Amino acid sequence: xxxxxxxxxxxxxxxxxxxxxxxxxxxxxxxxxxxxxxxxxxxxxxxxxxxxxxxxxxxxxxxxxxxxxxxxxxxxxxxxxxxxxxxxxxxxxxxxxxxxxxxxxxxxxxxxxxxxxxxxxxxxxxxxxxxxxxxxxxxxxxxxxxxxxxxxxxxxxxxxxxxxxxxxxxxxxxxxxxxxxxxxxxxxxxxxxxxxxxxxxxxxxxxxxxxxxxxxxxxxxxxxxxxxxxxxxxxxxxxxxxxxxxxxxxxxxxxxxxxxxxxxxxxxxxxxxxxxxxxxxxxxxxxxxxxxxxxxxxxxxxxxxxxxxxxxxxxxxxxxxxxxxxxxxxxxxxxxxxxxxxxxxxxxxxxxxxxxxxxxxxxxx
Amino acid sequence: xxxxxxxxxxxxxxxxxxxxxxxxxxxxxxxxxxxxxxxxxxxxxxxxxxxxxxxxxxxxxxxxxxxxxxxxxxxxxxxxxxxxxxxxxxxxxxxxxxxxxxxxxxxxxxxxxxxxxxxxxxxxxxxxxxxxxxxxxxxxxxxxxxxxxxxxxxxxxxxxxxxxxxxxxxxxxxxxxxxxxxxxxxxxxxxxxxxxxxxxxxxxxxxxxxxxxxxxxxxxxxxxxxxxxxxxxxxxxxxxxxxxxxxxxxxxxxxxxxxxxxxxxxxxxxxxxxxxxxxxxxxxxxxxxxxxxxxxxxxxxxxxxxxxxxxxxxxxxxxxxxxxxxxxxxxxxxxxxxxxxxxxxxxxxxxxxxxxxxxxxxxxxxxxxxxxxxxxxxxxxxxxxxxxxxxxxxxxxxxxxxxxxxxxxxxxxxxxxxxxxxxxxxxxxxxxxxxxxxxxxxxxxxxxx
Numbered sequence: 001x002x003x004x005x006x007x008x009x010x011x012x013x014x015x016x017x018x019x020x021x022x023x024x025x026x027x028x029x030x031x032x033x034x035x036x037x038x039x040x041x042x043x044x045x046x047x048x049x050x051x052x053x054x055x056x057x058x059x060x061x062x063x064x065x066x067x068x069x070x071x072x073x074x075x076x077x078x079x080x081x082x083x084x085x086x087x088x089x090x091x092x093x094x095x096x097x098x099x100x101x102x103x104x105x106x107x108x109x110x111x112x113x114x115x116x117x118x119x120x121x122x123x124x125x126x127x128x129x130x131x132x133x134x135x136x137x138x139x140x141x142x143x144x145x146x147x148x149x150x151x152x153x154x155x156x157x158x159x160x161x162x163x164x165x166x167x168x169x170x171x172x173x174x175x176x177x178x179x180x181x182x183x184x185x186x187x188x189x190x191x192x193x194x195x196x197x198x199x200x201x202x203x204x205x206x207x208x209x210x211x212x213x214x215x216x217x218x219x220x221x222x223x224x225x226x227x228x229x230x231x232x233x234x235x236x237x238x239x240x241x242x243x244x245x246x247x248x249x250x251x252x253x254x255x256x257x258x259x260x261x262x263x264x265x266x267x268x269x270x271x272x273x274x275x276x277x278x279x280x281x282x283x284x285x286x287x288x289x290x291x292x293x294x295x296x297x298x299x300x301x302x303x304x305x306x307x308x309x310x311x312x313x314x315x316x317x318x319x320x321x322x323x324x325x326x327x328x329x330x331x332x333x334x335x336x337x338x339x340x341x342x343x344x345x346x347x348x349x350x351x352x353x354x355x356x357x358x359x360x361x362x363x364x365x
Numbered sequence: 366x367x368x369x370x371x372x373x374x375x376x377x378x379x380x381x382x383x384x385x386x387x388x389x390x391x392x393x394x395x396x397x398x399x400x401x402x403x404x405x406x407x408x409x410x411x412x413x414x415x416x417x418x419x420x421x422x423x424x425x426x427x428x429x430x431x432x433x434x435x436x437x438x439x440x441x442x443x444x445x446x447x448x449x450x451x452x453x454x455x456x457x458x459x460x461x462x463x464x465x466x467x468x469x470x471x472x473x474x475x476x477x478x479x480x481x482x483x484x485x486x487x488x489x490x491x492x493x494x495x496x497x498x499x500x501x502x503x504x505x506x507x508x509x510x511x512x513x514x515x516x517x518x519x520x521x522x523x524x525x526x527x528x529x530x531x532x533x534x535x536x537x538x539x540x541x542x543x544x545x546x547x548x549x550x551x552x553x554x555x556x557x558x559x560x561x562x563x564x565x566x567x568x569x570x571x572x573x574x575x576x577x578x579x580x581x582x583x584x585x586x587x588x589x590x591x592x593x594x595x596x597x598x599x600x601x602x603x604x605x606x607x608x609x610x611x612x613x614x615x616x617x618x619x620x621x622x623x624x625x626x627x628x629x630x631x632x633x634x635x636x637x638x639x640x641x642x643x644x645x646x647x648x649x650x651x652x653x654x655x656x657x658x659x660x661x662x663x664x665x666x667x668x669x670x671x672x673x674x675x676x677x678x679x680x681x682x683x684x685x686x687x688x689x690x691x692x693x694x695x696x697x698x699x700x701x702x703x704x705x706x707x708x709x710x711x712x713x714x715x716x717x718x719x720x721x722x723x724x725x726x727x728x729x730x731x732x733x734x735x736x737x738x739x740x741x742x743x744x745x746x747x748x749x750x751x752x753x754x755x756x757x758x759x760x761x762x763x764x765x766x767x768x769x770x771x772x773x774x775x776x777x778x779x780x781x782x783x784x785x786x787x788x789x790x791x792x793x794x795x796x797x798x799x800x801x802x803x804x805x806x807x808x809x810x811x812x813x814x
Contacts, residue, residue: 102410108588111404171611171639172475172584180506201639203514204507211506225514256614288475292407292588294616315474318557319597320590343474343504 092136097122100140107360109323110293113330117143141361144326148353152335156281156309162194162240163247164277166233167312168266168302169286171254174314174340176205178286179249180212181340181348187218191246196236197222198229198269201253209251215345219245229253229265230272237276248277257301266305284337286312289322299328313351314340321360377402378443384436392424392439399443407619409592412450412626420446450626455648456606456633461577464547465497467538469571470608471598472582474555477610479508481582481636482552483515484644485608488634489548490521497546499537500525501570504554512552519641522546530554531570538574551576558597568601578605580633583624585612591620595628606633609647613637625649677701685786692747692779696739703732737765738775750776 097118104114121140130136157163165182167175176199183193195218199205206222213220221236223229233250240248252269255262273280285308287295302308313325316339325336336351377398381391396417403413423442427435460466468485470478479502486496498516500523502508509525516523522544524537534551541549553570556563571579581604583591598604607628609621612635621632635647681698684690705711739747741764746753753761753776755769762769 105404106410106589108407108590111401170586170614172477174475202511203518204511207510208505208507256611258615259613288584288586290473290584290587290590290594292586292591292616292620293405294407294586294614295588297615298586315557317559318473318590319559319593320588324588 092125092131092133096133096136100137103362104323104360107321107323108292108295109360110296110327113327137361141357144357144361145353147330148326148336148357150329150335153310153337153351155337157247159277159279159281161244161246162237162277163281164237164250164273164279165247165282165284166250166252166270166273166280166306167284167286168252168306168308169254170256170288170298171202173254173286173288173291174312175199175254175286176208176212176251177343178284178312178314178338178340178348179209179251180216181345182338183213183218183249184216184345185348186247186249187216192244193218194236194240194243194245194248195220196233196248196250198233198236198251199253200225200227200229200232205251205253212345219243230269233269233273234276237273241277257298257305263301263305266302270306282309282337283307284310284312285334286314287322287325287328289313289315289318289325290320291322291324293324293327295324296328296331299332299334303332303334308334310335310337312336312338312340312348316359317341317347322356323360326356326360378440381436381439387424387428387435387439389428392421392428395439396421396424403619406617407586407588407591407623409589409619409623409627411592412623415626416446416450450622454631455646456631458578458633460494460547465538465541465549466547466578467574467576468548468550469534469567469574469576469579469602470550470552470582471567471579471602471604472555473557473584473594474505476555476582476584477636478502478555478582479512479515479552481580481608481610481634481644482512482550483519483521484636484641485580485634486516486521486548486550487519487641488644489550490519494548495546496521496548496550497537497541497544498523499534499540499549499551501530501533501537501551502554503527503530503533508552508554515641530566531573534570534574558594564597564601571602579603580606580608581630582608582610583620585609585618585621585635586614586616587620592623592627595624595630599628599630604628604630606631608633609635611636613639613643674701688783688787690783690786692739692742692750693744695779696736696747699732699736699739708732734765734767734771735775738762738767738772741765750779 100121101114101118104117105111109117117140121136121143124130124139124143125136130139155165167179169175179195183195187193193216195209195213197206197209197220199209200223203225206220206225210220210222219239221232221239223232223235229252233248236250237248239245250269250273252266253262255266257263270280270283283302283306285299285302287298291298299308299311311325311328311334313322313336316322322339328334329336336356339349339351339356341347341349377395381387381395384391399420400413400417403416404410408416420439420443423446424439427438427442470482470485472478482498486498489496498512498521500509500512502512512525513523524540525533526536528536530553534553537551538549541547551570551574553567554563556567558564579602581595581598581602583595587594595604595607607621607624607630609618609632612618624630625632632647632649634644636644638644677697678701681690681694681701684694702708702711738761741761742753746757746761753772758769758772761767761772765772
């Protein structure tokens with residue numbers, strides 16, 4: 001079986017890669033000239049809906065404050081506008097289910113989970129003979145909160161010190177910033193924190209971490225640029241053990257989950273960290289709230305390589321809802337542990353399922 | 366875990382393709398699946414809705430017409446629609462007649478602005494320009510240091526000072542004039558679109574330096590919010606084009622399509638790797654193929670060109686066309702293909718690969734086995750595989766450390782392959798015609814480099 005597959009692949013590669021050089025090239029020029037005449041109609045076709053949400057958002061800007069509560073109003077723009085229309089009709093119709101499903105999709109919850117959620121709410125509504133729109137939405141909200149009902153959101157710090165916490169994720173999600181914030185919080189709780197500058201790839205990543213560390217007065221262990229990240233993490237853990245620190249927060253370079261060699265490197269970092277400390281208490285996947293359905297692939301990829309124990313959902317203070325985190329927790333059973341809500345040192349909060357669900361489903365008041 | 370969007374579309378359409386008569390229900394089912402496929406690829410809901418609506422219109426037209434193949438017409442409508450949406454002209458940058466050409470970079474936090482700025486500078490440098498990088502991100506800790514390090518890696522001068530973003534931008538442009546640089550790239554801090562102060566700040570910066578181009582950096586993995594973000598930046602800044610970052614991930618890139626549709630701005634450049642030279646102009650048609658799961662043959666070909674020995678590849682291609690491709694040629698090509706990288710990666714770039722095959726775990730070790738088996742054959746056996754009987758088969762298996770069953774599988778597969786190629790029209794009959802056409806094209810390409 002495997003041999004046949006390999007042969008087929010080689011042949012296909014040959015045909016397209018080798019022969020393709022001759023056959024496909026001539027077509028390229030002509031393809032480039034395809035028109036884009038459709039653009040105009042699309043914009044007008046969809047602008048109405050966007051316009052309403054935009055208008056509402058501009059009001060929200062005034063109200064915008066840092067923190068979960070402060071960013072609540074903006075969510076009305078998605079579901080809230082739909083609900084206002086629905087409420088005037090009173091009756092529960094197909095339209096409501098579509099609106100609900102689309103609101104979930106627009107929050108990046110993903111189509112599978114959205115259809116599933118709305119389907120089960122619909123069933124309950126019919127079974128229980130519910131007739132009001134509000135009650136139906138309340139049911140959806142309860143359904144979502146039930147799905148997020150789990151007891152393992154606390155940061156696991158039970159291991160013998162130093163407790164090792166590894167931060168992983170794709171590029172630009174906010175790993176270094178999250179470490180900076182968590183380090184500050186732990187240190188303000190009286191914990192002695194050592195930070196490992198394990199991102200030896202990105203230019204100035206260690207400097208960025210040092211600036212965070214200065215603000216919160218924690219120690220940073222760093223290697224030279226391009227050094228083996230696993231060795232930096234190892235050094236940090238040994239140093240932490242020597243000085244009697246309570247925990248080690250280890251940064252890693254951003255990497256895309258489809259890069260095999262980089263995922264292997266991450267495996268090694270985890271292995272080495274385990275060796276140095278006996279156990280890695282937490283592996284936190286940092287996830288950008290603007291991420292779409294690729295978030296699932298990220299959770300899966302990093303989960304395979306580093307056994308992710310929790311999610312830090314960052315940038316929730318923007319317009320994105322981070323619904324894919326809901327899908328991840330639902331499908332892959334990885335709990336969301338923290339949310340990032342701004343650039344301030346205190347803007348990392350424990351995950352609150354109720355507030356998160358209210359963000360997505362809108363605030364019915 | 367994901368099926369390619371193309372695969373899903375194929376499934377949706379296969380149900381109606383052959384139908385002689387289409388019911389409204391058939392079309393609705395197909396449309397529903399098209400919608401799902403697009404949404405899973407992170408195409409914005411509003412964009413999906415308008416695409417589906419237009420396909421529905423075409424389908425209704427097809428049902429009304431007395432055509433013999435309404436199913437086919439719907440399939441065509443889908444293809445047309447998606448190509449129209451996804452395709453489009455490439456972005457062309459014209460340099461300012463009075464240098465420097467000023468470029469302003471904008472985007473959300475973590476979208477990849479600083480890296481993209483450096484990559485862009487490197488690109489301009491490779492085009493014979495002399496860029497200056499300006500670090501106006503005074504917000505994120507060490508952002509300026511990051512840009513400075515990148516600038517020194519690509520040996521491009523860099524300007525920044527601890528004043529304010531507007532002052533830095535202004536100072537950067539003045540500095541470029543002073544030291545005679547003809548392109549200025551201003552990196553700015555990442556900002557949220559609902560942060561009124563910061564949006565006001567970048568808008569003021571833009572007014573102050575009046576850039577020739579404003580590029581919005583968008584993460585290829587972005588979800589539904591891409592449209593909101595792009596619209597907000599476009600309102601504050603009049604974005605000229607998009608730079609798509611992190612395109613080397615396995616996201617389907619629906620964000621790219623959505624942004625292009627809603628804001629109507631082309632994607633100028635794309636970044637597809639961590640190295641500073643993994644960056645270049647964006648080809649919409651390639652992205653179209655990628656989103657549709659039709660593979661990315663052009664990228665594959667480029668990869669082949671980079672790594673394959675041209676003579677060997679040409680020899681193989683010629684033999685294939687003439688139908689004289691034997692196991693010896695196969696071995697030679699196999700060694701070439703091995704140089705190109707992982708088979709799984711290449712498989713993902715191929716069009717029309719069935720989904721069963723896409724999900725198969727490919728054991729790269731099998732390549733070595735095949736190589737060993739062919740190497741254990743005599744010259745005659747290689748050119749005439751039919752001559753391999755059971756005793757020869759046993760000998761080959763012994764010689765290569767495999768089993769006779771492995772050898773049989775290989776031979777059978779090779780035979781299948783020959784059959785397949787003949788059915789594809791690659792064979793003696795059409796070879797001369799095609800080659801005559803392709804040749805001059807190839808020479809032209811050489812001259813351009």
